[in-house]
Structure formats: C-alpha cells, structure tokens
Amino acid sequence: MAKIKEKINSRGDYSNVKHRTIFHDLLDNRSLPEGDKSVKRFSQESQLLLVAGTVTTATALASAIVYLLLDEKRLQVLLEELEAAVS
Numbered sequence: 249m250a251k252i253k254e255k256i257n258s259r260g261d262y263s264n265v266k267h268r269t270i271f272h273d274l275l276d277n278r279s280l281p282e283g284d285k286s287v288k289r290f291s292q293e294s295q296l297l298l299v300a301g302t303v304t305t306a307t308a309l310a311s312a313i314v315y316l317l318l319d320e321k322r323l324q325v326l327l328e329e330l331e332a333a334v335s
C-alpha cells in the first residue's frame with residue numbers, strides 16, 4: 249500500500265507515459281468524482297480486477313479440460329487443431 253502511494257505521488261505528470269493503464273484513464277476521467285480516485289480505491293479495484301480475471305479464467309479452463317477428458321472424440325479434434333497450429 250505504501251509502495252503504491254509512493255509510486256502515485258512520485259509519478260507527477262503522467263500525460264506522456266509510454267504504457268497507459270486503466271488507472272491513468274480513471275485519473276483523467278472528469279466525470280469520476282475526485283473522492284473515487286484515491287489510492288485506497290484504486291488498490292481495491294486492482295485486487296478486484298485480478299480476482300475477476302484469474303478465478304473466472306482458471307475455472308473456465310478447468311471445466312473445459314474436464315469435459316474434454318470425458319469426450320475422446322472432441323479431445324482428438326482439439327489435439328489435431330493444436331498440433332496443426334503449433335507445427
């Protein structure tokens with residue numbers, strides 16, 4: 249938390265950064281109340297993004313693998329497609 253705060257405070261003018269992130273756009277958004285642009289809020293949002301993006305994807309992949317292992321025919325089709333794509 250302290251590290252994030254330090255990073256944000258030391259950033260200064262970020263209008264020309266090479267790699268803009270969702271947080272730069274949030275900071276620049278005029279319709280977003282200033283109270284919603286705090287380090288605490290951004291830290292919470294980044295945790296939410298991380299969880300929303302990882303648990304969902306992991307569950308989708310795990311489910312797909314289970315169904316594929318139960319379905320020899322479709323598993324074979326997928327393996328052939330992967331083989332063709334990487335060779």
Ligand code: HEM
Binds near residue numbers: 296300302
């Ligand atoms: C298989 C993968 C995924 C599934 C099944 C999934 C599913 C969903 C669903 C159903 C919602 C709507 C929840 C609601 O409005 O009640 C949602 C919202 C959201 N998802 Fe995903 N998601 C996936 C991947 C991701 C990834 C990769 C990210 C970000 C890196 C992400 C970020 C978000 C965020 C930020 C919201 C909230 C959007 C809002 O505020 O309206 N999701 N997701």
